[in-house]
Amino acid sequence: MKKTYKIEVDCANCANKMEDATKKTEGVAGCTVNFMTQKMIVEFAEGADEKAVMKQVLKNCKKVEDDCEIYL
Amino acid sequence: MTKKQKKVLIRIIIAAVLMVALRIAYHFLGGGDAPIIKEPFWFILYMIPYGIIGYDILKKAFKGILNRQVFDENFLMAVATIGAIAVALVQKNGDYTEAIAVMLFYQVGELFQSIAVGKSRRNISELMDIRPDYANIEVDGKLEQADPDEVEIGTTIVVQPGEKVPIDGLIIEGTSSLNTVALTGESVPRDVFAGDEIISGSINMTGVLKVRTTKAFGESTVSKILELVENASSRKSKSEEFIAKFARIYTPAVCYSALALAILPPLFQVIFLHASATVWPTWIYRALTFLVISCPCALVISIPLSFFAGIGGAGKEGILIKGSNYLETLSKVQTVVFDKTGTLTKGVFEVSGVHHNVVENEKLLEYAALAECASSHPISKSLQAAYGKEIDRNRVTDIEEVSGEGILATVDGVRVIIGNDKLMHREQIRHINCHSIGTILHVALDGQYAGHVVISDVEKENSEKAIAELKKSGVKKTVMLTGDAKAVAESVASKLGVDEVRSELLPSDKVSEVERLLDENKGGKLAFVGDGINDAPVLTRADIGIAMGAMGSDAAIEAADVVLMDDDPLKISKAIKISRKCLRIVYENITFALVIKFACLILGALGFANMWLAIFADVGVMVIAILNAIRALRVKNL
Numbered sequence: 001m002k003k004t005y006k007i008e009v010d011c012a013n014c015a016n017k018m019e020d021a022t023k024k025t026e027g028v029a030g031c032t033v034n035f036m037t038q039k040m041i042v043e044f045a046e047g048a049d050e051k052a053v054m055k056q057v058l059k060n061c062k063k064v065e066d067d068c069e070i071y072l
Numbered sequence: 073m074t075k076k077q078k079k080v081l082i083r084i085i086i087a088a089v090l091m092v093a094l095r096i097a098y099h100f101l102g103g104g105d106a107p108i109i110k111e112p113f114w115f116i117l118y119m120i121p122y123g124i125i126g127y128d129i130l131k132k133a134f135k136g137i138l139n140r141q142v143f144d145e146n147f148l149m150a151v152a153t154i155g156a157i158a159v160a161l162v163q164k165n166g167d168y169t170e171a172i173a174v175m176l177f178y179q180v181g182e183l184f185q186s187i188a189v190g191k192s193r194r195n196i197s198e199l200m201d202i203r204p205d206y207a208n209i210e211v212d213g214k215l216e217q218a219d220p221d222e223v224e225i226g227t228t229i230v231v232q233p234g235e236k237v238p239i240d241g242l243i244i245e246g247t248s249s250l251n252t253v254a255l256t257g258e259s260v261p262r263d264v265f266a267g268d269e270i271i272s273g274s275i276n277m278t279g280v281l282k283v284r285t286t287k288a289f290g291e292s293t294v295s296k297i298l299e300l301v302e303n304a305s306s307r308k309s310k311s312e313e314f315i316a317k318f319a320r321i322y323t324p325a326v327c328y329s330a331l332a333l334a335i336l337p338p339l340f341q342v343i344f345l346h347a348s349a350t351v352w353p354t355w356i357y358r359a360l361t362f363l364v365i366s367c368p369c370a371l372v373i374s375i376p377l378s379f380f381a382g383i384g385g386a387g388k389e390g391i392l393i394k395g396s397n398y399l400e401t402l403s404k405v406q407t408v409v410f411d412k413t414g415t416l417t418k419g420v421f422e423v424s425g426v427h428h429n430v431v432e433n434e435k436l437l438e439y440a441a442l443a444e445c446a447s448s449h450p451i452s453k454s455l456q457a458a459y460g461k462e463i464d465r466n467r468v469t470d471i472e473e474v475s476g477e478g479i480l481a482t483v484d485g486v487r488v489i490i491g492n493d494k495l496m497h498r499e500q501i502r503h504i505n506c507h508s509i510g511t512i513l514h515v516a517l518d519g520q521y522a523g524h525v526v527i528s529d530v531e532k533e534n535s536e537k538a539i540a541e542l543k544k545s546g547v548k549k550t551v552m553l554t555g556d557a558k559a560v561a562e563s564v565a566s567k568l569g570v571d572e573v574r575s576e577l578l579p580s581d582k583v584s585e586v587e588r589l590l591d592e593n594k595g596g597k598l599a600f601v602g603d604g605i606n607d608a609p610v611l612t613r614a615d616i617g618i619a620m621g622a623m624g625s626d627a628a629i630e631a632a633d634v635v636l637m638d639d640d641p642l643k644i645s646k647a648i649k650i651s652r653k654c655l656r657i658v659y660e661n662i663t664f665a666l667v668i669k670f671a672c673l674i675l676g677a678l679g680f681a682n683m684w685l686a687i688f689a690d691v692g693v694m695v696i697a698i699l700n701a702i703r704a705l706r707v708k709n710l
Contacts, residue, residue, distance in 0.1 A: 011372075
């Protein structure tokens with residue numbers, strides 16, 4: 001299942017880092033961060049609890065880029 | 073400017089003024105052998121502008137270290153500037169300006185980037201400003217505004233002049249002109265009448281329209297287009313992926329080189345050349361310039377920005393490109409394969425010639441149209457369209473249709489026989505064969521041969537020009553595929569200047585034909601252009617599928633990679649030109665940024681580059697690359 005989230009991030013490299021961090025999160029099958037439209041498309045692994053996964057995603061993203069926001 | 077940006081701008085101005093003022097003051101009061109004001113007073117004063125301009129970066133760098141994310145640009149800037157201050161302290165030259173300037177320019181660059189990106193983002197969303205906010209529903213004689221999402225299929229909505237059509241539907245009352253420029257790039261308004269289908273996203277210009285909706289908002293053209301455009305830049309191109317990978321290696325690599333540069337050469341000098349320990353600060357300074365250059369910002373921002381601008385510019389022209397990757401493929405197209413009907417030709421039959429014998433052209437057409445008035449065949453429709461006047465069915469009696477051959481009828485007391493060769497043979501009427509290509513309808517009046525009408529699918533006005541433009545833009549081969557008869561296909565092909573033609577193909581033959589062409593043409597990419605209605609398998613099989621005239625056709629929007637909103641085949645070469653321009657900008661930026669950065673790295677290592685040059689290599693290159701990237705948005709005159 002795919003879901004799109006609105007994000008806020010200031011630099012393009014940070015967006016790339018967020019993408020990497022999200023991809024490495026458990027329960028995420030794939031992710032694309034679109035810096036230009038400030039959107040994040042997350043593909044969840046089968047049977048994953050998206051709310052819990054997104055919480056972890058946000059935590060991991062904050063680790064790589066403190067100044068980012070994901071609107072859940 | 074947003075609040076955040078304004079705040080940064082104010083900080084930049086204050087820090088810059090303070091820095092310049094301190095520099096002047098130092099020149100008069102702190103320099104020379106007998107300074108009036110001594111250290112550490114200067115150091116403390118200089119730390120004020122440094123703190124103003126750099127506090128957030130230092131904070132972020134510190135947090136980064138806590139989170140074990142060392143190689144980000146905040147860390148680089150923090151280390152470089154703190155290092156420069158340390159070197160200045162050790163060398164006792166009081167030159168703290170460099171550290172502040174590096175921070176200052178870095179912030180200027182970031183601010184510029186954020187403004188430029190925000191501006192092009194707004195630019196593009198304005199282009200795509202087709203999202204309707206409400207739909208008018210008539211309740212008890214009064215208009216009420218409703219959320220388009222909540223309007224059910226079959227509801228009657230009212231669209232007033234100046235409003236956007238919110239949902240696809242059928243006009244049940246009213247006439248008006250529609251402005252479809254946001255959808256198709258076509259600026260000539262389209263006249264619509266009751267019974268016409270209208271498409272959401274177009275703007276009603278003159279009259280009030282009552283529309284019965286035929287789709288839900290989410291399925292309407294406008295939603296499909298917005299979804300497509302918004303997701304387009306999420307499909308990343310190879311260049312973008314290359315840059316993302318490159319940035320991941322580049323920054324750490326430069327950091328380690330900087331570390332090596334700070335330790336190894338001076339160590340070598342001290343141990344083997346017995347140099348004094350004073351060589352250290354020089355090498356540390358060189359290492360610090362390395363760090364300033366190491367930020368990959370210019371590349372990382374300008375490449376996606378170029379693609380975003382290119383896709384946006386194309387959208388303005390009515391060319392929807394589904395992703396950066398497709399833009400990249402499109403620029404490499406060398407073979408263009410066309411479907412004939414609906415793509416190069418109008419796909420509707422038209423009377424293209426009337427060759428009379430005993431009666432006048434108009435009269436012949438009148439008899440033909442009247443005799444065919446009961447038939448629903450496309451041919452009789454085209455006859456009626458060519459006749460152009462109201463048809464009075466009372467004038468026609470004794471209609472007899474011979475399937476696959478034609479019609480016999482009595483019109484105004486005259487026995488009309490109209491049909492193909494077979495019918496003429498059977499009725500034993502001597503007829504003249506026509507040299508024209510198309511469907512020939514022979515007409516006999518009271519047993520006498522009166523002439524024939526030629527009906528054919530006509531080429532679009534721009535088809536010939538479109539093929540010529542494609543050739544001019546460097547496409548090597550154009551191929552036309554069609555299910556039509558050989559004679560028809562070849563005449564169209566030679567008229568338009570298409571290189572190769574394959575006729576009498578079944579839909580499955582088209583797929584194998586495209587596969588054969590794909591095998592033949594290994595180097596370049598192959599584009600298939602179809603009208604998207606029955607070409608879905610071929611559209612998916614080609615390297616890049618282009619669907620045209622797609623307004624309102626969901627199937628086409630689904631299957632194709634590039635969607636041309638109107639029927640104009642000239643847009644194909646335009647799309648290719650846009651993609652080439654965009655890719656050229658991408659390569660310019662990659663080359664430019666890399667060459668300047670590596671040149672500055674080498675100069676820095678050899679000691680020829682100071683921090684000022686380093687800051688140009690970082691911020692200057694980024695600013696230039698961004699300005700270049702924005703050029704991709706301008707595609708009007710391509």
